[in-house]
Amino acid sequence: MASGELTSTNGTVVWDGIGILRLRYDGTQAGLDALTSSLRTRLGERVLPVEALRAVEVSSTGLKLVLRDGADPLQSVTGGQVLMDPYDFPQVDPALAEQIARDIRSTLVRRDVPATPSARWLLAPPAAPDRLEGRDAILSVANGRLTFAYKRSAGRKKKSLGQQWSVPLGEIVDVEWTPNQGWLGARGFLRVATDSTPVERPKPKHDPAAMLIEGGADVDALFFAARLLTRIRP
Numbered sequence: 001m002a003s004g005e006l007t008s009t010n011g012t013v014v015w016d017g018i019g020i021l022r023l024r025y026d027g028t029q030a031g032l033d034a035l036t037s038s039l040r041t042r043l044g045e046r047v048l049p050v051e052a053l054r055a056v057e058v059s060s061t062g063l064k065l066v067l068r069d070g071a072d073p074l075q076s077v078t079g080g081q082v083l084m085d086p087y088d089f090p091q092v093d094p095a096l097a098e099q100i101a102r103d104i105r106s107t108l109v110r111r112d113v114p115a116t117p118s119a120r121w122l123l124a125p126p127a128a129p130d131r132l133e134g135r136d137a138i139l140s141v142a143n144g145r146l147t148f149a150y151k152r153s154a155g156r157k158k159k160s161l162g163q164q165w166s167v168p169l170g171e172i173v174d175v176e177w178t179p180n181q182g183w184l185g186a187r188g189f190l191r192v193a194t195d196s197t198p199v200e201r202p203k204p205k206h207d208p209a210a211m212l213i214e215g216g217a218d219v220d221a222l223f224f225a226a227r228l229l230t231r232i233r234p
Helices: 034-043 073-078 094-110 218-232
Strands: 004-008 011-015 020-025 045-049 053-059 062-067 088-090 131-133 137-142 145-150 164-168 172-178 189-194 210-212
Touching (some): 011 094, 020 034, 131 218, 137 210, 172 218
Antiparallel strands (some): 053 062, 062 088, 172 189, 189 210
């Protein structure tokens, strides 16, 4: 098997020729929006086993790694809302990209990796603390529960539940993250859902199971959400 290192404007892809990809990011490129730059800088390096891949695409614009659904908690929680796809590497050497892609595809076939969703996470979430402070609440994970401690700035519907509200991790079925959009009133949020969550949910500022994200803390909230997702699913 052939190993290789592919340099892109989004970072570097290192294929060991056996079954592991190392993705190294650099957020210093000029012209990036604040969220994309912060995300790339904070990601640093990710280790991706070939079993996490559904396909490898090479085009005139670069190389793209297509992950299996359910393989990466970070990708699962973003819902495609991050402007920079961390698995898209434009402006690469096309000959080297095709060589690496062929080798990865051969490995996928040899290991009989299915294109179906993964039954477990195959990438580790980025490191995140057990506590996250937002605009209207502080989230914390301890003793198998997620707790929302509401601030004085929280809306009346949240305060009506008391100073805090908590839910067992085992009852959480989904974690949603939306970044701040950059215009007045378009605040980012992190919220969870359980089996009893209604289909029609109130706005995040009124939803007891939601926390408004502080300005500039989108990546902190994203990493917290990705780690939380791995705690509710194996």
